[in-house]
Amino acid sequence: MATKGMNLCNVCCLLLYVITAVLAGRDFYQILGVSKSASIRDIKKAYRKLALQLHPDRNPDDPKAQDKFADLGAAYEVLSDEEKRKQYDTYGEDGLKEGHHGSHNDIFSSFFGDFGFMFGGNRQQQDRNIPRGNDITLDLEVTLEEVYSGNFVEVVRVKPVAKEAPGKRKCNCRQEMRTTQLGPGRFQMTQEMVCDECPNVKLVNEERTLEVEIEQGVRDEMEYPFIGEGEPHIDGEPGDLRFRIKVLKHPLFERRGDDLYTNVTISLVEALIGFEMDIVHLDGHKVHIVRDKITKPGARMWKKGEGLPNFDNINIRGSLIITFDVEFPQTQLDEPQKEALIKMFLSLGIQALKRHS
Amino acid sequence: MGNLGSGCAVLPRSLPTILILLSCVFGLSLGTELSFVTCGSVLKLLNIKHNVRLHSHDVRYGSGSGQQSVTGVTAVEDSNSYWSVRGTSDALCHRGTPVKCEQTIRLTHVNTGRNLHSHYFASPLSSNQEVSAFGDEGEGDHLDEWTVLCGGSVWKREEAVRFRHKATDALLSVTGEQYGRPIHGQREVHAMSSPSQHSLWKAMEGIFMKPSENPMGSRDYSHLHTEF
Numbered sequence: 001m002a003t004k005g006m007n008l009c010n011v012c013c014l015l016l017y018v019i020t021a022v023l024a025g026r027d028f029y030q031i032l033g034v035s036k037s038a039s040i041r042d043i044k045k046a047y048r049k050l051a052l053q054l055h056p057d058r059n060p061d062d063p064k065a066q067d068k069f070a071d072l073g074a075a076y077e078v079l080s081d082e083e084k085r086k087q088y089d090t091y092g093e094d095g096l097k098e099g100h101h102g103s104h105n106d107i108f109s110s111f112f113g114d115f116g117f118m119f120g121g122n123r124q125q126q127d128r129n130i131p132r133g134n135d136i137t138l139d140l141e142v143t144l145e146e147v148y149s150g151n152f153v154e155v156v157r158v159k160p161v162a163k164e165a166p167g168k169r170k171c172n173c174r175q176e177m178r179t180t181q182l183g184p185g186r187f188q189m190t191q192e193m194v195c196d197e198c199p200n201v202k203l204v205n206e207e208r209t210l211e212v213e214i215e216q217g218v219r220d221e222m223e224y225p226f227i228g229e230g231e232p233h234i235d236g237e238p239g240d241l242r243f244r245i246k247v248l249k250h251p252l253f254e255r256r257g258d259d260l261y262t263n264v265t266i267s268l269v270e271a272l273i274g275f276e277m278d279i280v281h282l283d284g285h286k287v288h289i290v291r292d293k294i295t296k297p298g299a300r301m302w303k304k305g306e307g308l309p310n311f312d313n314i315n316i317r318g319s320l321i322i323t324f325d326v327e328f329p330q331t332q333l334d335e336p337q338k339e340a341l342i343k344m345f346l347s348l349g350i351q352a353l354k355r356h357s
Numbered sequence: 358m359g360n361l362g363s364g365c366a367v368l369p370r371s372l373p374t375i376l377i378l379l380s381c382v383f384g385l386s387l388g389t390e391l392s393f394v395t396c397g398s399v400l401k402l403l404n405i406k407h408n409v410r411l412h413s414h415d416v417r418y419g420s421g422s423g424q425q426s427v428t429g430v431t432a433v434e435d436s437n438s439y440w441s442v443r444g445t446s447d448a449l450c451h452r453g454t455p456v457k458c459e460q461t462i463r464l465t466h467v468n469t470g471r472n473l474h475s476h477y478f479a480s481p482l483s484s485n486q487e488v489s490a491f492g493d494e495g496e497g498d499h500l501d502e503w504t505v506l507c508g509g510s511v512w513k514r515e516e517a518v519r520f521r522h523k524a525t526d527a528l529l530s531v532t533g534e535q536y537g538r539p540i541h542g543q544r545e546v547h548a549m550s551s552p553s554q555h556s557l558w559k560a561m562e563g564i565f566m567k568p569s570e571n572p573m574g575s576r577d578y579s580h581l582h583t584e585f
Contacts, residue, residue, distance in 0.1 A: 104366060133434060133436075134434075134435075134436035134437055135436075136399070136439060136467070136564070137467075138399045138441065138467055138564060139441070140397070140452075141452050142452075143571075145571065146456065151569060151570075152568070152569070153452070153453075153566065153569050154390075154567040154569065155566055155567065156390050156391045156564070156565040156567060157564055157565075158561070158562050158563055158564075158565065159562055160433050160434060203434070205435050205561070205562060207390065209390050209567075210564075216560060230436070231434050231435075231436045232434050233434065234434070239436075241564065248407055303433075
């Protein structure tokens with residue numbers, strides 16, 4: 001009896017689930033692989049990682065690649081916008097008021113650049129004769145906190161874009177040798193500037209937002225390219241824009257590879273009797289330190305797993321190495337204090353008096 | 358880009374007109390994602406009167422200080438016209454912080470790593486104060502410091518601003534003198550003591566850093582001295 005009831009219950013539940021799944025549309029959180037409480041940064045990070053994996057050019061054998069990629073774009077478009085996300089959370093995909101605005105291309109190129117996508121950041125130039133605008137490489141200063149936790153930097157790119165204009169213009173100008181005949185048997189060779197005729201263009205400044213990811217564990221001098229976002233060329237392709245990471249010095253932590261080094265000063269008494277303290281880490285979490293032995297100046301403590309995440313595998317972390325410095329009293333001791341000190345150490349049997357006789 | 362349509366000139370007489378007016382205003386303000394210049398941004402500076410962009414290159418002055426020359430070029434697409442907006446060595450300016458009017462900054466030439474610089478040398482064509490590019494990898498000396506002079510509280514991208522050289526009080530200017538070979542057609546950039554139409558500049562093409570949220574846990578360390 002109980003089993004029959006349970007089976008009916010299960011079937012009902014399954015039916016209900018299927019109905020809601022069908023009615024609710026796509027699960028954008030699942031498509032991006034993030035939780036319902038994901039921050040905007042988590043969402044951007046997830047999109048960037050998946051976009052590289054799911055791009056149709058990268059999956060030529062998968063017939064569903066276009067759809068998967070389109071789903072990803074739709075998911076990002078909704079979840080990255082506060083208003084749309086609220087509507088989606090309450091009413092599902094069908095509850096979204098308007099249709100999709102920006103094309104997925106716009107979203108994709110704000111993370112990776114503009115001009116037809118080439119994997120690996122390298123251009124495969126089919127025709128080497130196409131002139132290309134200059135590349136722009138600029139330093140992007142990042143803090144150690146950003147290296148630890150990751151971050152996204154929004155950047156507004158203002159660049160000239162070629163727009164149609166009335167008339168014609170001279171293009172592909174080059175020097176050519178012309179031979180003219182001056183008379184019977186007499187020739188002259190001259191250099192002449194020869195141009196083609198092209199539709200006229202004018203350069204108009206346009207702007208767009210780019211998303212630069214500061215990946216966890218990123219190292220100094222690493223570069224993030226944005227294809228086609230460099231200097232334009234009126235007769236050819238634009239160059240690329242490259243962000244070169246520059247990690248700023250931190251006042252408390254020093255980076256060496258994936259390890260972090262920091263100095264802590266303890267008192268003379270703490271050095272002798274031990275101590276307990278918290279060190280506040282780069283993301284605000286506390287590292288608890290307990291010491292119940294004597295600590296010499298310059299002594300080091302290793303805290304595994306409290307260093308920086310490794311860029312290639314963020315599940316591996318370096319260590320935090322704490323070097324202890326001992327603070328001695330600031331004011332000189334007077335005679336009664338000196339005598340009391342000698343007496344105390346003698347009576348306690350602590351080896352702290354003369355080393356040599 | 359702002360929509361400066363003729364609708365803005367219509368006097369509000371009824372609700373639809375008011376709505377048009379409102380959307381006009383919002384259109385103007387929403388036309389750009391970032392209306393001011395921030396530290397860490399890389400940009401081209403246009404001299405408004407002479408329509409040339411501030412430029413430098415690996416060519417030295419033949420007279421004066423003999424340092425790397427700074428000129429004005431007419432071309433729009435020249436990657437040697439990019440300058441990075443940075444704080445001074447005493448007052449760091451964090452990435453994405455808006456540049457305030459009267460703030461002192463350094464302008465670092467992106468391709469050569471030298472800072473916009475001036476000193477008491479005569480410029481080659483007009484005998485005004487020479488402006489050069491000086492330093493190595495973004496570090497020069499106190500003569501690299503310039504004060505941004507603008508109207509409001511921050512340096513707006515759309516605004517015409519002036520740059521006053523901190524040490525000599527002279528203003529970055531162009532008066533139209535042109536060089537011959539090997540930099541034919543480029544204009545002389547120099548500094549002059551009195552403000553004029555020749556010393557107005559505007560932020561143009563570039564890569565502008567938006568202010569970003571600090572990751573969780575970031576703190577202000579300005580009260581501490583470094584232990585290293």
